[in-house]
């Protein structure tokens with residue numbers, strides 16, 4: 001069972017980030033009240049990182065027991081560990097470096113191996129990185145399996161956060177790409193139309209196993225993608241239409257992003 005998408009509008013990107021942050025804190029507190037812990041999947045992207053900054057400055061930040069939150073990523077740019085392009089690095093700078101998370105509960109996707117002094121790349125799959133995104137995807141699949149719930153290949157995510165690209169991508173699932181129809185939980189992406197070209201991503205089945213999936217979107221440049229996502233298109237042409245959770249599928253948008261949705265201006 002999946003939940004029908006619900007749309008919640010906010011005035012502008014700043015209000016959206018703060019309101020989504022408050023909503024996320026509440027959701028994590030609720031999960032911890034029910035189970036003693038929570039499981040969260042982060043996104044990259046402008047509004048996704050703005051949301052994390054807003055969590056950091058929210059007065060209720062300490063209501064969450066951050067030491068009991070598992071932190072995963074929905075996608076990652078397959079670049080060197082310290083690259084500013086890494087969604088992981090951006091999330092750490094925006095939030096994770098500033099709250100008492102348990103380092104053992106932070107699960108970044110693998111990065112590109114650093115070249116050795118001789119110019120070669122280090123071992124294919126090691127703590128220092130990977131030579132190809134397939135190896136990083138395989139490692140993440142295995143990591144997810146270590147926390148998976150019975151009958152599933154992945155953990156019971158409480159919330160999956162997703163940004164939206166102007167052509168309708170979520171995570172690194174781009175229109176008409178092999179990843180958007182993949183059935184394994186994590187795959188490598190090559191020739192990505194948005195740089196950097198190599199990425200690692202959760203697939204739609206992994207995303208759809210979550211209790212709640214939230215698409216967070218701001219800006220007029222996303223208005224066509226939002227309209228297309230509510231037009232009856234399918235996930236191959238508009239991957240965001242596959243962003244649905246088991247209990248809740250939430251679209252959190254600012255007015256500019258929703259400006260081409262009939263009836264929502």
Ligand SMILES: O=C1O[C@H](COP(=O)(O)O)[C@@H](O)[C@H](O)[C@H]1O
Nearest residue numbers: 043044045046047163164165171
């Ligand atoms: O490349 C990516 O893009 C999307 C959307 O980013 P935005 O800056 O246009 O909001 C993001 O959700 C994804 O995680 C990221 O890798």
